[in-house]
Amino acid sequence: DIQMTQSPSSLSASVGDRVTITCRASQGIRNDLGWYQQKPGKAPKRLLFDASNLQSGVPSRFSGSGSGTDFTLTISSLQPEDFATYYCLQHNSYPLTFGQGTKVEIK
Amino acid sequence: EVRLVESGGGLVKPGGSLRLSCAASGFTFSSYTMNWVRQAPGKGLEWVSSISSSSAYIYYADSVKGRFTISRDNAKNSLYLQMNSLRAEDTAVYYCARESLGAAQYWGQGNLVTVSS
Numbered sequence: 001d002i003q004m005t006q007s008p009s010s011l012s013a014s015v016g017d018r019v020t021i022t023c024r025a026s027q028g029i030r031n032d033l034g035w036y037q038q039k040p041g042k043a044p045k046r047l048l049f050d051a052s053n054l055q056s057g058v059p060s061r062f063s064g065s066g067s068g069t070d071f072t073l074t075i076s077s078l079q080p081e082d083f084a085t086y087y088c089l090q091h092n093s094y095p096l097t098f099g100q101g102t103k104v105e106i107k
Numbered sequence: 108e109v110r111l112v113e114s115g116g117g118l119v120k121p122g123g124s125l126r127l128s129c130a131a132s133g134f135t136f137s138s139y140t141m142n143w144v145r146q147a148p149g150k151g152l153e154w155v156s157s158i159s160s161s162s163a164y165i166y167y168a169d170s171v172k173g174r175f176t177i178s179r180d181n182a183k184n185s186l187y188l189q190m191n192s193l194r195a196e197d198t199a200v201y202y203c204a205r206e207s208l209g210a211a212q213y214w215g216q217g218n219l220v221t222v223s224s
Contacts, residue, residue, distance in 0.1 A: 034209045036152075043202055043214035044152065050208060087152055091210035094166040096142070096154040 002026050004090055006099025012107040019075040021086055021102045028068045029092035035064055035073045036087045038101075044087065048073070078104070109133040111203050111215035118221045123193050129186040129203030129215055137161075137181035140206040143188050145199035146217075155201070156188065157210070171197075193222045 003026040013019050023033065031051035036044040046055050048064040051071055061076045075082055083106055088099040115127040129141070143155040156177040157166045165177055176189040186203050198221050204211035 032209070034211070036211075038152075043217055044211075045214075046209070046212050049212070053208070055212075089152075089154075089210060091206075094157065095168050096157070096210050098152045098154065101151040 001095055002029060002090055002093060002097055004088055004097045004099040006088055006102055008102060009100060010103040010105060012105050013078050014107045015078055015080055017078045017107075019078050019082075019104060021073045021088075023066075023071045023073075023088035023099045025069045025071075025090055025092075029090045031067045032090055032092035033064075033066070033071050034089045034091065035062075036089060037082075037084045038087065039084045047086075075104075109205065109213045111205065111213060113201060113203055113215045113218035116201065116218035116220045118223065119193055120224050121194060121222055123222070124189070124191045125193065125220060127188040127190065127201055127203075127218060127220070129188075131184045131186065131203075131205070134205070136179075136184040140164075140210075141179060141186045142204045142206065142211055143177060143186075144202045144204055144211065144214075145197075145220075146202070147196070147199045150199075153199075154210075157206075158186070190220070193220075195222050198222045 005024045033051045035048040038044040052064045063074045065072050085101050085103045110132045112130045142157045158177045174192045178187045200217040202217045203215045205213040
């Protein structure tokens with residue numbers, strides 16, 4: 001099984017800050033990775049697919065990079081509506097596996 | 108508009124059974140792999156099971172293998188999850204999700220399953 005190690009588990013940041021979240025796969029997964037945002041009581045929303053492709057309608061301040069085992073989600077200028085929990089998900093092979101999540105909180 | 112609506116959740120005793128349904132609309136259901144994902148209270152997301160468009164390929168997480176059965180009825184645009192031998196640790200919000208360019212692009216609103224005596 002492929003393990004996804006996401007870090008940090010939480011972070012505090014201010015509006016306007018640049019935020020970076022990383023996911024590391026226990027083995028190579030090409031670019032078979034998505035990033036999701038989840039707000040309390042809501043279903044997750046996919047932000048990026050194939051590691052770096054922005055989902056339609058998602059603001060361009062979100063970006064993703066990486067291939068193989070190391071991946072990054074970057075929010076270039078944090079906005080009030082971005083405070084949420086973020087997850088990565090690998091779909092290279094079954095069982096599909098999520099990262100543990102990163103809670104982005106207001107500083 | 109893609110719409111996924113889960114139903115069938117509720118309170119069940121340990122060892123009991125429950126069947127979740129997911130009604131799909133707004134797309135050609137028979138063309139897509141579907142997934143179940145769950146989230147225990149205050150915890151992260153956990154993939155549960157996937158079924159290919161024609162039901163030819165089915166996968167389960169080890170935590171539910173042998174107890175849960177995923178199925179679909181393409182004529183009814185519906186996805187199901189039969190859950191048997193339920194345990195307290197199965198308590199979670201269960202989401203159905205449709206794949207597109209990856210495992211899960213569209214999600215339902217979620218359905219709470221509580222396993223408790």
